[in-house]
Amino acid sequence: MFVVELELWRKHDIGHKATVFVRKNHERCDQDARDHVLGDAGKELDPHWNLWPSAIFPVSWKTDVSKTPGYRETVESPTIVHVAKHYCKPWIYPRNGRPFADRFFAYHAGTCWTALSRE
Structure with a gap:
C-alpha cells in the first residue's frame, strides 16, 4: 500500500525523477x-491498511508478526x-482455503467481471 501527498509529489517532481530512474x-x-x-x-x-499473507501464514520467524501490538484485530x-x-490469490487458487477468499468472491460478484469462476 502506498499513499501519496500529491502536492508534495508534484512539488518535488517525483514522477519525473522515477521515470528517469526507470529509463536507466x-x-x-x-x-x-x-x-x-524517495529513499527513507x-x-x-x-x-x-495493508494486511500481507505472511502476517497470517508466516513463512519464517522473520515474517512472524503475531506478537505485534494490534495483530489479532488487524487479522x-x-x-x-x-x-x-x-x-x-483466490482467483488463481479458488479452492485452497486462503483467508478472505470468500470476501474476495463476494465483492467480485458485484463487478462486471463476474465471469471469473471459482472452478
Missing part, C-alpha cells in the same frame, strides 16, 4: 524507482488484504 534501470521498473527517489522519506502505514478485520504472493 529497465530491469527495476517497479517500486524500486519510487524507493530510489516514506512512512509505514498501520498493518490494518480479524483488515481494511485491505494485500494478496501479494501467488499462492494467496
